[in-house]
Amino acid sequence: AIHFALSFLLIHITGLLLWLPARGKIGDFRRRDGFIIVTLFWVVLSLLSAIPFMIGPHLSFIDAFFEAVSGFTTTGATVIVGLDTLPPSVLYYRGQLQWLGGMGLIVLAVAIMPMLGIGGAQLYRAEAPGPMKEEKLKPRLAETARSLWVIYVGLTIACALGYWVAGMSMFDAVVHSYTTVSTGGFSTHDASLGYFNSVAIELIAIVFMLAGGINFAVHYRAA
Numbered sequence: 001a002i003h004f005a006l007s008f009l010l011i012h013i014t015g016l017l018l019w020l021p022a023r024g025k026i027g028d029f030r031r032r033d034g035f036i037i038v039t040l041f042w043v044v045l046s047l048l049s050a051i052p053f054m055i056g057p058h059l060s061f062i063d064a065f066f067e068a069v070s071g072f073t074t075t076g077a078t079v080i081v082g083l084d085t086l087p088p089s090v091l092y093y094r095g096q097l098q099w100l101g102g103m104g105l106i107v108l109a110v111a112i113m114p115m116l117g118i119g120g121a122q123l124y125r126a127e128a129p130g131p132m133k134e135e136k137l138k139p140r141l142a143e144t145a146r147s148l149w150v151i152y153v154g155l156t157i158a159c160a161l162g163y164w165v166a167g168m169s170m171f172d173a174v175v176h177s178y179t180t181v182s183t184g185g186f187s188t189h190d191a192s193l194g195y196f197n198s199v200a201i202e203l204i205a206i207v208f209m210l211a212g213g214i215n216f217a218v219h220y221r222a223a
Helices: 002-022 031-049 051-055 061-072 088-103 105-112 118-127 130-134 141-166 170-181 199-213 216-222
Strands: none
Touching (some): 031 061, 088 170, 141 199
């Protein structure tokens, strides 16, 4: 818990130092600005998100940064061995990184910060995955982002309940639901889903990996 508290403090100090010089300034984003901000957003977030890995499991900077990038991009590659011996807080943190990265933190930002206005549209176009960016689910951008997150959260809850009913502990079910719906693949065990040796769990994983990989415009129309 101490390493997360220290990380929280360092990240917020960094955020304040970046925010204070720009406080009160208003400007419109062009499309090019949106793409640049998205790129910088992921890089800076990954750098900051690497801090708990350096303080907790004592990874080197490169290894911690690799783990954070792998989480946010839902790549699923890891440099950590001995997952079964890690504290639950670190395991949960890894899963949560993938879950947030699965939909895209920019889309989350657009959903909760409609005051971005036109700038939000540029960020959304730069971040929205695949053919979904051409789909007009709802007229307003913020409403669309909220709708996508409602679907994402709903799939995650259903997946967690499925895992729990199939025999996982509640903790394992929640973390694996994060990494299944995001199609990232992080696990709380070195053997991944093979640790549970359960056909039911593997079938649930298949169903929700497919659901997480489908264009969310399809989910929205089916809801």
